[in-house]
Amino acid sequence: DIQMTQSPSSLSASVGDRVTITCQASQDISKYLNWYQQKKGKAPKLLIYDASKLETGVPSRFSGSGSGTHFTFTISSLQPEDIAIYFCHQYNNLPYSFGQGTKLEIK
Amino acid sequence: EVQLVQSGAEVKKPGESVKISCKGSGYSFTNYWIGWVRQMSGKGLEWMGIIYPGDSDTKYSPSFQGQVTISADKSISTAYLQWTSLQASDTAMYYCARLKGKNYYGSGKGMYPDHWGQGTLVTVSS
Numbered sequence: 001d002i003q004m005t006q007s008p009s010s011l012s013a014s015v016g017d018r019v020t021i022t023c024q025a026s027q028d029i030s031k032y033l034n035w036y037q038q039k040k041g042k043a044p045k046l047l048i049y050d051a052s053k054l055e056t057g058v059p060s061r062f063s064g065s066g067s068g069t070h071f072t073f074t075i076s077s078l079q080p081e082d083i084a085i086y087f088c089h090q091y092n093n094l095p096y097s098f099g100q101g102t103k104l105e106i107k
Numbered sequence: 108e109v110q111l112v113q114s115g116a117e118v119k120k121p122g123e124s125v126k127i128s129c130k131g132s133g134y135s136f137t138n139y140w141i142g143w144v145r146q147m148s149g150k151g152l153e154w155m156g157i158i159y160p161g162d163s164d165t166k167y168s169p170s171f172q173g174q175v176t177i178s179a180d181k182s183i184s185t186a187y188l189q190w191t192s193l194q195a196s197d198t199a200m201y202y203c204a205r206l207k208g209k210n211y212y213g214s215g216k217g218m219y220p221d222h223w224g225q226g227t228l229v230t231v232s233s
Contacts (some may be wrong), residue, residue, distance in 0.1 A: 002171070044152065087150075087151065087152060091218055092216055093216065096154045101152075
């Protein structure tokens with residue numbers, strides 16, 4: 001099974017800051033990585049698919065990059081409504097797997 | 108509009124059975140895989156398995172094989188997750204999700220959840 005190692009596990013930043021989260025796969029997953037946002041008490045929401053493609057309707061301050069085993073998720077200018085937990089997810093192999101999550105808080 | 112609507116919260120005793128549901132609408136239910144994901148309180152997301160409602164082809168994650176049963180009734184656009192003998196450790200939020208994308212070589216490669224149900228909380232307590 002593919003293990004996804006996500007870091008950091010928590011992050012505190014100020015409104016307007018650039019925020020970066022990384023995800024490392026235990027083996028090559030090509031481009032088959034998503035990023036999801038989960039707000040408290042809600043289901044996850046798709047932000048990025050195929051490592052770098054922005055889901056329709058998602059603000060352009062969110063972006064993703066990477067391929068193979070190393071991936072990065074960036075919020076270019078943090079907004080108060082971005083407070084959530086962010087998960088990476090690989091869909092190269094079954095069973096699919098998620099990173100452990102990054103809890104993002106406002107400083 | 109694509110929607111997945113899950114059944115309501117369940118409170119059960121250890122050893123009891125339960126079947127929760129996920130009804131799809133706004134798309135061709137038989138043409139997309141549906142998956143189930145577990146989230147224990149304050150924890151991360153874990154894949155349980157996926158099903159193709161068109162022919163009920165089902166693939167379980169090794170951790171959940173034999174522990175749960177995933178099924179679907181395409182006539183009413185509904186997928187199910189069921190337990191025959193619940194344990195306290197099954198207490199969690201359970202989400203269904205539609206999988207989008209191309210299923211390369213039937214391996215699951217290329218499919219990802221794009222729409223999610225609202226979640227069903229299953230609580231198992233004596």
